[in-house]
Amino acid sequence: MSHRSRLSTFVLDCEVDDLAPHVEFWSRAFGKPVAPVDQDGDGKYAELETSTDEPILLLQKVDHASRIHLDIETDDVDAEADRLEGLGARKVAFVKRWWVMEAPSGHRFCVVRQQRTPFGPHTNTWEDDTTDG
Template sequence: MPHHSRLSTFVLDCEVDDLTPHVEFWSRALGKAVKAADEDGDGRYAVLDTADDEPILLLQKVDHASRIHLDIEADDIDAEADRLEALGARRIGFVKRWWVMEAPSGHRFCVVRPQRETFGPHTNHWD
């Protein structure tokens, strides 16, 4: 099925009790202002301010070891997950509104719904 996708987000998974000091660290380390210190009001997500043509920088409080993963946004997440499976990835599970995937290399990543209004010039078109 034809669909579109692109690199969306670098997610800094943080195994911590309080995300706040880590948001401050990454903000200062990357020279990016804090756009949302508590995006969903539950203390689990924070967003740093990036330009429209840059990937989103999201900090996420998690229960597993700290790491960085990426998100791929797609206008059809099931079609994108199918495409990636055909390349050798595997589906780990569906969480809320996205697929958690694993690359053949063992890296985890997510396929998410569009995170920005338009896909823009860096969009991949898949048939």
């Protein structure tokens, strides 16, 4: 068996009370219109419009220091998280439908379900290790 993955999203984690003015700033800074202003209706997420060959730009209201993290999208979240763990990453937490991971360098990132279809030319295909250890 195999699974596929690719760089999906740059997530701008914003430790703020109101995400809206920060969405406006980044929209103007990148020259990208706001796609859904409030993705989930809870004021925590907003997306900027990008072309299908560009990573998604997502703003997220958070309770930790502001930073940028990235998401890797895949058609098999658990297989990709296991593959990355085999490379030295650490699983931090499973949240809703995705894994929060930490690279050996200490950077946090997420392994998420496929966000856009089709995967396109920048997709990696990985052979899953099905041998019993």
